[in-house]
Amino acid sequence: MGFFNDVTSGAAGLRLALPGRFQIQGQDETSAQLVDLDRQAALFLFRFNLQLDLSPENEGLLARDVERHARELFERHFHIQQQQRPAGKGGAEVVPRTSDPTWSPVVSIERTRPGPHEALSVVHRMAYEPGLEIVMGHLLIPLSSGLFEFRIIAANRGPTGVRETVLLGEAAAKADIKTDEALTQLMAGSKPDDPRHDSRFPDHPLSVVRSMLRMLAEPGSIEVTQPALQHPASExxxxxxxxxxxxxxxxxxxxxxxxxxxxxxxxxxxxxxxxxxxxxxxxxxxxxxxxxxxxxxxxxxxxxxxxxxxxxxxxxxxxxxxxxxxxxxxxxxxxxxxxxxxxxxxxxxxxxxxxxxxxxxxxxxxxxxxxxxxxxxxxxxxxxxxxxxxxxxxxLGTTAALPSVSPPPAEKKQKSWWRWWA
CATH class of the missing domain: 3.40.1000.10 (Mog1/PsbP, alpha/beta/alpha sandwich)
Structure with a gap:
């Protein structure tokens, strides 16, 4: 027995049915790692003692949280990659793609429903540079016992940018682009990540991740056995x-x-x-x-x-x-x-x-x-x-809240832990 058996039986808060192409790579009490043998993509299953807020009134805060932390993860992974490169092997890229504030690693944030239950699907890039593109997909399902996450990781370590180049070339030919300025405008408006292009590039990491998320959303794939309780925003x-x-x-x-x-x-x-x-x-x-x-x-x-x-x-x-x-x-x-x-x-x-x-x-x-x-x-x-x-x-038993205590000014000097009195 193990965590994957709990997931397939429904004891983990949901019941999962996967196609036969998935192979278990490892598991412990609260997680399992599988690989899609056809697509060579990783599927991780996790159960956490956490809860996820999906209330409509906090939609903007959710989007901000996803953007901020996806950007932080992208930049952290970039710097780790830079540190691990042999001396003298660095490429032309010296800053992460996120140094452009108009570019975001987040591809999509969507509400979805496994049956009648609400869930969150997020797709974002963890790496996007010459020779390496990594796309992650998450399906988060709140349960009464915690939070269940399906995490998908697909990577391309060969030539990158093929999808973008092909689609841009076709658009440029169709628009009869003659000047660099017109090409720049076309590039700014291009949408190579649009899902309608996935069928043309089925092995692209983004296509693979979205395909696996669609598989999980198919009827009969996931049945929630411990639905989340309602959490009203109140005292x-x-x-x-x-x-x-x-x-x-x-x-x-x-x-x-x-x-x-x-x-x-x-x-x-x-x-x-x-x-x-x-x-x-x-x-x-x-x-x-x-x-x-x-x-x-x-x-x-x-x-x-x-x-x-x-x-x-x-x-x-x-x-x-x-x-x-x-x-x-x-x-x-x-x-x-x-x-x-x-x-x-x-x-x-x-x-x-x-x-x-x-x-x-x-x-x-x-x-x-x-x-x-x-x-x-x-x-x-x-x-x-x-x-x-x-x-x-x-x-309890009173209606009075505590009085406000002003925090210190932002420039307050840092102190070593033993100098509490300074």
Whole structure:
């Protein structure tokens, strides 16, 4: 038995039926890798403890998340490729295609429905340069038990740009192009990625990915056995923490949340660990404060708690920066902030950013609000999300939210972790 058997039986939250041309390459408890022997494309199956927001009112935010993280992945892959090239073997390309702000690695973002259930399909390029084109396709299906992802990867390591060149040449001949200016205008309006051209270029990575996505969308291919629950955008009651709060847009509570440890995920085009593959994670928890400490000693103890939590994020990091600051809270309370940017030890992972906020309330409880994301999100944007959480925070039995605490200026000097008092 294994994960693939769970998928084909329906025990994984959906039931999958694939043609016989797929061969299993490997699997573990929550993922499986297959290969399409006819197309030599990879198909990955994943189940994550995440949730995906597909509410219509957040359509614009979803598109922005997909664009930002697909661009970050494209640029990261480009620089890895550059580093691995032998000295003296570099080609004419010295900057990624995304250096042109008018070009996007995202090919399509579409809503789809396996049966009556809503899902998200995203196609984007991970590499696009002479001699290498990699296209990725994702089908994300929210389930009551989490998020299921079908991830397709197709690559062309031979001559690239054939599809674009052929189609542009045909269009130029038809339009009787005579000048460079007219050719430039024609190129700007050309659409070589249009699906209507796929049948002419069936082995092109983009054609292969879209063909496999269409296969998954065929009736009988996928049957959802654990449909996702509805997640209205409203206040969330957290009885074990004695409070209520409203998550920022697109953050949904994950299935593994429990008691006084809760997580809310914001997913772009793929599942994965917090801070990678476009996954942003909001974590809430609390602990009992040492009631004997007061004044500077209290601040020192709370700072040590925050440092301990942050150091857990930095374990194994190859480089990191950390700054901390504090602000007075209501009725003698304390707000502590910790901000770190670090490079995980896993090769190929993006640089990540974590902001942790501790604040005290009545009954000697210390609340922890932490946000993890890729470092392509700005510190200011993440602080704004955290502030939105705090502004919505209220103890159960009351209607009063916490007062606003101003974040530090953007140019605040970074401090080493041991200099919390500076």
């Amino acid at each position: 969330v009651l957290l009885p074990d923490m004695g409070c209520a709060m409203t998550p920022p847009p697109r953050y949904l509570r994950t299935p593994d949340s429990d008691g006084t440890f809760l997580r809310f995920s914001r997913v772009a085009f793929a599942g994965g660990a917090a801070g990678s593959d476009g996954v942003q994670m909001l974590t809430l928890s609390c602990f009992k404060e040492d009631g004997a400490a007061e004044g500077p000693e209290r601040l020192k103890l709370l700072t040590a708690e925050g440092e301990f939590l942050i150091q857990g994020r930095l374990r194994g990091a190859t480089s990191s920066q950390l700054e901390t600051w504090s602000a007075p809270g209501q009725d003698g309370g304390v707000h502590l902030f910790f901000h770190t940017v670090f490079q995980p030890e896993t090769f190929g992972d993006p640089q990540q950013r974590t902001i942790l906020r501790l604040f005290t309330q009545a009954q000697g409880m210390v609340n922890v609000v932490m946000l993890d994301a890729a470092a392509c999100l700005s510190k200011e944007e993440m602080l704004a999300d955290l502030e939105a959480v705090i502004q919505s925070w209220r103890p």
